[in-house]
Amino acid sequence: MDDGMDEIVREFLVESHENLDQIDVDLVALERDPESRERLARVFRAVHTIKGTSGFLGLPVLEGVAHAGETLLASLRDGDLHLSTERASLLLATVDAIREILTSVEAGTGEGPRTFEDLVSLLHRSVADEPVLVGEPAPAVEPAPAPQDLPAPAGVVTAPTAPVGSPVPGPGSTPVRAVPEPVEPVAAEDDEREVPGRRGAAESSVRVDVAVLDSLMRLVGELVLTRNQLSAHHGGQSGADQPAGGAAVAAAPTGAPGDHGRRARGSMMQPRNLGSSDLQDAVMKARMQPVDTVWAKFPRVVRDLATACGKDVSLTMLGRDTELDRGLVEAVRDPLTHLVRNAVDHGIETPAERVAAGKPAGGALVLRASHESGRVVIELSDDGAGLDPAAITAKAVERGIITPAQAASMSAHDAHALVFRPGFSTAAAVTNVSGRGVGMDVVKTNIEAIGGTVELSSTPGRGTTVRLTLPLTLAIVPALIVVVGEQRYAVPQTLVRELVAVHGGGHVVEDVAGVQVLRLRERLLTLVDGRTLLEAESGPPGAIVVLDVDGRVFGLVVDEVQDTEEIVVSSLGEHLAGTEVFSGATILGDGAVALILDGTGLSGLALTGEQRADLLADAGSEDRSREDARRLVVVRADGERHLALPLDAVTRLEDLDGGSVERLGEGWAVRYRGGIMPLVEVASVVGGRPGRTPGGGADGSASRAVVVVSRGEHPVGLVVDAIVDIADEDPSVAPQDGRRGPGVVGGAVVGGRLVELLDLEAALRCAGPVPTAALLEEAVA
Amino acid sequence: MSATYVTFSLGEHLVGLPVERVQEVLGSLPMTPVPRSDSRVAGLLNLRGQVVTGIDLRTRFGLPADEAGSGTVVVRSASGPVALVVDRIGDVIDVDDVQPPPATLAGPVRDLVRGAFVLSDSLLLDVRLDAVLALDR
Numbered sequence: 001m002d003d004g005m006d007e008i009v010r011e012f013l014v015e016s017h018e019n020l021d022q023i024d025v026d027l028v029a030l031e032r033d034p035e036s037r038e039r040l041a042r043v044f045r046a047v048h049t050i051k052g053t054s055g056f057l058g059l060p061v062l063e064g065v066a067h068a069g070e071t072l073l074a075s076l077r078d079g080d081l082h083l084s085t086e087r088a089s090l091l092l093a094t095v096d097a098i099r100e101i102l103t104s105v106e107a108g109t110g111e112g113p114r115t116f117e118d119l120v121s122l123l124h125r126s127v128a129d130e131p132v133l134v135g136e137p138a139p140a141v142e143p144a145p146a147p148q149d150l151p152a153p154a155g156v157v158t159a160p161t162a163p164v165g166s167p168v169p170g171p172g173s174t175p176v177r178a179v180p181e182p183v184e185p186v187a188a189e190d191d192e193r194e195v196p197g198r199r200g201a202a203e204s205s206v207r208v209d210v211a212v213l214d215s216l217m218r219l220v221g222e223l224v225l226t227r228n229q230l231s232a233h234h235g236g237q238s239g240a241d242q243p244a245g246g247a248a249v250a251a252a253p254t255g256a257p258g259d260h261g262r263r264a265r266g267s268m269m270q271p272r273n274l275g276s277s278d279l280q281d282a283v284m285k286a287r288m289q290p291v292d293t294v295w296a297k298f299p300r301v302v303r304d305l306a307t308a309c310g311k312d313v314s315l316t317m318l319g320r321d322t323e324l325d326r327g328l329v330e331a332v333r334d335p336l337t338h339l340v341r342n343a344v345d346h347g348i349e350t351p352a353e354r355v356a357a358g359k360p361a362g363g364a365l366v367l368r369a370s371h372e373s374g375r376v377v378i379e380l381s382d383d384g385a386g387l388d389p390a391a392i393t394a395k396a397v398e399r400g401i402i403t404p405a406q407a408a409s410m411s412a413h414d415a416h417a418l419v420f421r422p423g424f425s426t427a428a429a430v431t432n433v434s435g436r437g438v439g440m441d442v443v444k445t446n447i448e449a450i451g452g453t454v455e456l457s458s459t460p461g462r463g464t465t466v467r468l469t470l471p472l473t474l475a476i477v478p479a480l481i482v483v484v485g486e487q488r489y490a491v492p493q494t495l496v497r498e499l500v501a502v503h504g505g506g507h508v509v510e511d512v513a514g515v516q517v518l519r520l521r522e523r524l525l526t527l528v529d530g531r532t533l534l535e536a537e538s539g540p541p542g543a544i545v546v547l548d549v550d551g552r553v554f555g556l557v558v559d560e561v562q563d564t565e566e567i568v569v570s571s572l573g574e575h576l577a578g579t580e581v582f583s584g585a586t587i588l589g590d591g592a593v594a595l596i597l598d599g600t601g602l603s604g605l606a607l608t609g610e611q612r613a614d615l616l617a618d619a620g621s622e623d624r625s626r627e628d629a630r631r632l633v634v635v636r637a638d639g640e641r642h643l644a645l646p647l648d649a650v651t652r653l654e655d656l657d658g659g660s661v662e663r664l665g666e667g668w669a670v671r672y673r674g675g676i677m678p679l680v681e682v683a684s685v686v687g688g689r690p691g692r693t694p695g696g697g698a699d700g701s702a703s704r705a706v707v708v709v710s711r712g713e714h715p716v717g718l719v720v721d722a723i724v725d726i727a728d729e730d731p732s733v734a735p736q737d738g739r740r741g742p743g744v745v746g747g748a749v750v751g752g753r754l755v756e757l758l759d760l761e762a763a764l765r766c767a768g769p770v771p772t773a774a775l776l777e778e779a780v781a
Numbered sequence: 782m783s784a785t786y787v788t789f790s791l792g793e794h795l796v797g798l799p800v801e802r803v804q805e806v807l808g809s810l811p812m813t814p815v816p817r818s819d820s821r822v823a824g825l826l827n828l829r830g831q832v833v834t835g836i837d838l839r840t841r842f843g844l845p846a847d848e849a850g851s852g853t854v855v856v857r858s859a860s861g862p863v864a865l866v867v868d869r870i871g872d873v874i875d876v877d878d879v880q881p882p883p884a885t886l887a888g889p890v891r892d893l894v895r896g897a898f899v900l901s902d903s904l905l906l907d908v909r910l911d912a913v914l915a916l917d918r
Contacts, residue, residue: 222830226830487813487814533816533817534816534817535816535817536816570831570832572832572834573833573834573860573861573863574860575818575819575822575834575836575863575914575916576815576818576822576834578818579815579817579818581817582815585813585825585832586832587827587830587832591827592811592813592827593813593824593825593826593827593832594813595813595815595825
């Protein structure tokens with residue numbers, strides 16, 4: 001085949017694939033709204049085009065299939081036949097067959113081994129208005145041909161469809177006879193009408209190879225780099241002569257006395273800056289694709305899956321023209337497909353269950369895309385059963401992902417986050433659709449890999465919403481440049497929640513048994529020391545970058561915080577693939593290479609106690625898995641008893657102000673953050689003497705502390721005599737589990753001292769029912 | 782059968798790579814160290830706007846890291862360019878008649894050397910580049 005021909009075939013393939021996607025969408029829509037002539041006509045035209053071109057290119061099988069499909073479509077379009085579910089399925093099967101042949105042609109193996117004679121014959125029979133279901137006896141004589149409710153009554157009477165009792169056209173016979181004559185002329189007319197429109201589109205747009213766009217993007221990336229280098233050179237004395245990778249380079253413009261050359265360059269830089277920014281924007285735009293390129297197949301996916309599950313699901317897609325970068329379109333394809341399948345398979349209930357729950361039998365699935373403050377948001381909502389936090393935590397405990405104590409104190413939001421943990425699957429049974437325990441964690445990993453976030457919210461019985469927030473583009477991201485030791489590192493701006501200056505800011509880093517914590521607005525923030533992490537010399541902390549990685553908030557201690565910079569992300573080569581704290585590298589304005597810190601990697605270290613694990617590794621002790629080393633809050637209560645509870649369960653540590661304690665029913669409570677927080681005396685939970693009232697009634701002099709834990713959405717205050725320590729449990733000593741007395745579930749060693757583990761569930765039970773405002777009013781009165 | 786080799790020194794050794802595998806030869810380049818990485822990774826460098834991983838060939842060969850490399854040999858690998866930090870860059874020479882590696886070679890070097898060429902005044906080690914680049918072995 002010569003080049004010219006090749007080119008024609010290629011164009012035909014590209015165009016046909018696009019058409020087929022559109023046909024899928026239209027057919028599924030038609031099933032719900034069979035009256036849409038416009039859609040029918042569009043499907044007809046698309047199949048007609050494929051038929052025509054395949055005849056021209058000498059693809060007889062494809063031509064035959066397309067022709068048979070076209071014949072059925074013509075009858076439907078003219079209102080001679082009604083689009084039943086069977087016919088829709090048949091047409092979708094036709095689309096699949098065309099796709100299969102095209103794929104085979106694309107692979108260079110001709111039209112493939114199959115001839116699709118069965119399908120063609122089924123199509124013919126359908127045109128002849130015979131039931132196409134295999135195994136169903138052919139109806140002898142039926143007075144009124146199938147259509148249950150034809151749009152126009154006239155159609156029933158006058159339509160020259162297959163006359164009742166006419167011979168069934170065999171696979172080999174000519175089916176055209178059964179088709180009303182006017183079909184071909186109408187088709188021709190349609191085509192002629194179509195031509196001017198097409199030409200218009202062709203004049204205003206061109207097909208560009210993706211590779212060209214990718215290379216353009218790379219070139220622009222380099223241009224941005226050069227611009228940054230130039231402005232760094234202009235802005236400071238740093239420049240190219242500065243040893244790259246050297247000490248912190250202050251990018252602040254210096255007021256260097258009279259350098260005319262620099263000033264002149266400055267004025268030249270201005271237009272250049274504008275020019276390259278515009279170019280960057282323009283290339284970005286060229287790479288934008290509507291999210292619909294991913295969504296187009298979802299109506300079909302939802303239909304097929306819903307049919308397979310015996311469910312009735314309607315899919316609504318809003319914001320289909322929302323554009324995002326091509327690279328992102330590819331990256332969200334699989335995660336989104338997984339979420340859609342999940343929603344149909346697990347989210348939406350069967351019609352019977354829905355009716356029993358007082359909901360309409362048909363489930364609704366809504367995909368919504370929009371741009372929000374420079375990011376793309378894609379939301380998938382269903383009105384299904386929702387997620388039951390209790391079921392999730394129970395499952396997580398069963399799988400050993402969390403401890404029962406953690407489960408007891410877990411808020412609904414935290415419980416929902418569990419479904420993203422590896423190895424977690426809520427599906428009770430493994431189905432062929434999902435529920436294999438992979439999935440949601442992969443979705444999260446994939447979305448995070450492109451700098452996005454995943455949030456899930458759910459109301460039991462009402463439905464679930466998954467919200468993906470994505471950057472507009474992959475290639476260039478804003479980042480905060482921080483200095484640790486002698487090196488600069490880039491932190492993606494999307495992770496940075498706030499910056500805390502340690503000097504003069506009134507903030508004190510507390511060193512509790514080798515673990516650094518920061519009290520920030522009454523909240524306890526675990527810290528990761530960047531200097532230890534990045535093998536630099538430790539000094540006094542310079543600044544703390546508060547990072548938010550999927551709701552896990554922690555502080556990164558750095559020596560200095562510099563500017564923000566637009567960085568071009570490069571991936572790390574194979575030799576550095578195993579370094580979990582870096583997600584890539586970039587070239588800074590002065591030409592030095594800087595590593596990009598990975599939020600997920602850092603948060604993993606923040607939560608498992610990196611220093612502790614390192615110490616243990618050095619000591620050569622057998623490593624019990626890192627998750628086993630729980631971080632505990634150690635408190636003193638009931639005289640000199642030391643009790644511990646997991647830090648994960650603790651939301652805040654507060655001092656108790658005796659004056660604000662009020663009587664609440666049989667217990668005590670304080671007004672706390674606009675609500676009421678019941679107080680539980682830990683001493684009484686563990687069977688000791690309640691001693692003083694929480695406010696310090698008896699000898700009110702001693703100040704006491706409150707460990708705030710959450711019960712669902714509501715806080716509960718555990719009153720203790722003092723907070724002693726926050727430290728890791730020593731994993732080299734096996735924990736002693738089992739009830740050791742009232743309110744105690746075991747023992748552990750922390751910092752060489754034996755502590756009792758508080759039974760959090762028992763403590764929460766002591767808090768009584770969730771208080772209401774009315775209850776408090778009553779108590780106060 | 783003669784071949785052209787780029788040569789460089791590494792401790793006591795004179796080492797060579799076929800010229801086809803070498804993209805370019807440069808002096809010492811500023812390198813950004815990568816904490817928590819393999820000790821044989823020298824760092825990352827900026828090669829005309831491209832971030833390239835540098836491998837410290839001294840450490841790779843199990844030699845003490847007492848001399849800072851003065852040369853960089855950028856080689857082509859399946860996954861893009863990789864920079865090798867070497868002691869000193871030598872000449873580009875034509876060689877033929879490869880011999881088995883000398884029996885006196887010991888340590889990690891032994892697995893990394895395919896053969897040797899006898900030059901007038903020294904021995905040129907023919908290095909297995911793919912083995913050098915595969916740090917996990």
